Amino acid sequence: MRRLNSLCHLRTDLASVTAFALCCVLIQPVGFAEISAQHTTSLSQNEHRTRPLTQDEKVLHALNRLTFGPRPGDEEKVKAIGLDKWFEQQLNPESISDAALDERLLEFPALKMSPQEMAKRYPFNNTIKRLAFKNEDRKQGRYAQLPRIPGDPVSKAIWETQIYRERITKGEKAERAEKKAAKAEQSMNAAEPAMQDGMMQQQSQNAQQQQYRNAEDRIPTMSRQQVQEIVALEPQDRFNRIIAMTPAERLSLLRTARVGNGTVNPIGMRLLQGFTPEQREAVTAMYSSNRVIAPEVLESRLLRDIYSERQLEAVMTDFWLNHFNIYIGKNQYTPATLPDYERRIRKNALGNFETLLMATATSPAMMIYLDNYLSVGAHSKAGMRGALYGGKNTGLNENYGRELMELHTLGVNGGYSQRDVTEVSKVLTGWGIDRYGQRGSEFAFNEERHEPGTKLVLGHIIQGGGENEGRQVLHMLATSPATARFISKKLAVRFVSDDPPPSLVQHMAKTFMDTHGDIKSVLRTMFHDPAFWSPQVYRAKLKTPLEYVVSAVRVSGADVDSALPLTRSLATLGMPLYGAQPPTGYYWTQETWLSSAALISRMNFSLVFSTNRLPGVNVDWARVLDGSQQAGVQPVAYEVPSGSANPMQVQKEQKLESIVLGFPASDKTRRTVLSEEAENFATQAARDFKLAPANEENGDGNSMMSGGERLSNKGVFRERKNNRQGAGREAAMEAFLQRRKPTDPQAANMAGLLLGSPEFQRR
């Protein structure tokens, strides 16, 4: 099921912040490497090129293929270390310090929580729904399982505010239930201080008088003065004050300050300003847990791709996350499973394939995404019981069984039949999660659901043996020659060419078999194969949108305060992170990404980004130009085109070509970049590049999806730890709020044109 678009039915709170990245996503066609590929090399600019790569070109090639693109000075560093040694370092990521990235990731403490810790602090919306309408819940006989609100004041504040939000925002149906719940509420909140400002009356009046535009409008606003009083407090006092509020007050404050609803606004920023990351997360989550979890999942992944020194690990993590695709919009439980899923994949990204496969097969994320947690053997205890009592949903589900073979291991022509799909699905019955619908769910094998008896998989008899059956089958699949070929081919398409030479794939597959699936060794074989260095493949791979965006950020040395505008840009460019709905993930071949619409978005992105028009992303071209000099980057030498502007501009352009492209641009590109009109371009592009496709949302009232200005779960501006103190912070924020002007507008415009040029679209 490829290129499904749209997610328009995101329910409830998941929609709140992830939606922008997910909606209107077209995941596109043409995975047919075999089909599309023939054109690649023959039509690319390298058609007739036969001269072997120079040493400099080899370095650039390695950086383009094995990292998310060079940063200023990277080529010089690799040259200093030596290409082979650098590659070996990258193969062993634990040998490389990643302190700078780690510090950035300190902004996301929620992602480091264990599932149990997360469960306590950030409830699922389902849980909140049940608590909000307890009476209805009780009617359905589920009262006994109703979760308890945690006791610590911060978690309690999060839960209670969310419960309150649920009651207020859920329409007429909610209002009816609200009344019923009101009595229970009174006793529950008896200890809380009385509401101030007659907010309750105000609210009910509003409820009658207004035609609500969306659900969030049901929340009464707070007076400006009140908000300002709160904002004026010292951070710790401010936080304490928020915790001490009633749920109703808190919700009004969040709404008035528009915290975490995707807008950039001074009040929201000031409200969160000076908070520790934990405090910021807590206050943001008070509206909805997925205003924290989902955006942080996206943001942290992108920051890693941009800033990790362990670039090959990041590239391979991305490769496997795509291979073992998970769609973040599957349901409301999925975002919370992704931090663990990403860690599993990263840990094994350069390890053993079977271990990696097993890590995905035993992940809650995969069990949920491909429905296996629901699958029940017809003759298992649970299945028999279900049949006996007329249970509806107790039987086999083939989804994971099929994709495991078609997409994860053997490949679609890997020699399995429908019968094998059914048998593998039986083998895997019982593989699932322990407590669905609750945070803290972990992988569990449930014997009661497991189909008893022997199975026949690909001609092998699998003896009845519970969980071990699945392990046998996964071992069989992981070590099959078809898998070795399938994985090797896919890697070669990612790293070498849309149409890799069969001999290269054979060599890699042989290494795969010889080393029992050691990914490092397979990559080493690829790196040392002449096909990797063939002049025909040099600069011939079209960048995917992710590669395009990350390489642009890296080459510009941009400082990313909030990566959310970039994650939204990826959605606009057709490749949102964790946004591929079909299990195929995205394709690596150029036909997938080459179209008029895509090209237009790339050009607009390049200018918007380069000239600092993406909030939260700061590009300082003056610094990049200075820095390049110190790093010993050689400007591209060329004959100055006649009629060129001034020598200063030419000098800058020469440097920029070297920094951005790493090789001389074409004459036409250069003439355009040097044209005097370049300065006006960016303003125009800013109008035409919408962050994330315009899309209205229904239902949950988070109207945060369209318009270039809106973003971020945390009001965009986050200070890094080291400048959290003092007046510098204030000044930095003010500067940010006014939109930083480019330090060197001329350089920014020229760089933008280079980033949008045909030359930069390839790696």
Place this chain on the structure above:
Amino acid sequence: MAITRRAVMKNGAMALVGTSAIPSFLTRAVMAEATTAAANHKKLVVLFQRGAADGLNIVVPHAEQNYYQMRPSIAIKQNEVIDLDGHFGLHPALAPFKPLWDQGHLAIVHACGSPDITRSHFDAQDYMESGTPGLKSTQDGWLNRALQVEKIDPKLATAFRAIALGTQVPRTLAGSVPAIAISNVNDFAVGARQKNAASVSSAFQEMYAESGDAMLHGTGQETFEAVKMLKATDPAHYKPAEGVVYPNADFGNKLKQVAQLLKANLGVEAAFTDIGDWDTHQAQGSTQGRLSNRLKEFSESIAAFWKDMGPEAENITIVTMSEFGRTARQNGTGGTDHGHGNVMFVIGGKVKGGKVYGKWPGLANEQLYEGRDLAVTTDFRQVLGEAAYKTLGAQNMERVFPSGHITPDKFLGIV
């Protein structure tokens, strides 16, 4: 294919206009003569339901006893379907289709599908879009080939002969006839909204015009020509016809834009878009739920599109398709797994609607394909072929569906 896909109007009349907007009269004049379909204003709109829609719950064989036995919790009850002919009935969420059926504009083909037995989404979609089931080496899509059939002067071809709403040109439209993918008509510009002399668009255009990179050069050329043409139609101010409301969701927005492009006299002959999330392995629901929500958006969008096109709807044929059907029996998790035969809708001014076409194979256990799925009695290419033949004038069926043995005598007589 991309090198030939580039806009070929370079030397045509429109290129003379240069960077400024192309007057729409000129566009119209050029298009009026280019092809038969354009001359007759005929348009073929293809809609793909990605993920394998559950045809048995879409057009429900409510007279089949076994249907209810196989789907104890997800079947649509006899008193819930919108009855069509005593044997079949529409899912209640397809209510917007009923007027079209009554007016004779909507035809249904049931037990329709691919001769290839694959149950892989990937392969099945690929085969349906290439139009060559079982043959992976096909490089272009059936709809593109249908447009190739008629030889036209490349100078007169418009960049908009084939359009797709989405970020990429779909497989269906891949091929030597230029096809344009548009994700949003209003954003389809590079800084071009400004009337400023210094146009970003032309700057980039120059870069791409002389790029030695053939693929990027081709796509770039195509892109900038299309940008100019579209701009001339003032897309930002589009208003659907009086009283027409499209569902405010992805598919509705796409169809609205298809309508917009069709009405703009850009020379569109074939349009393609898709709607996802039909892969209802679990909890697909019956009259309410996941499938129902999908069908509601699907049918409301199409009905709005039809109404929006007004008198022009007469010249339009809409065909819907999905890669395969789903298991006749519900699975263990309140959903259905990958199956075989499915249902297609054909809607149009010239359609002989109000009828369910195709030979019905039955749903008794022994009638099921491989004991589990609705059998296929009509090759999907018979339906697509007829639509392309009669709407686009693509008479060379061997070209459209190579080795498909689709000949006009195999058409069902729908259009």
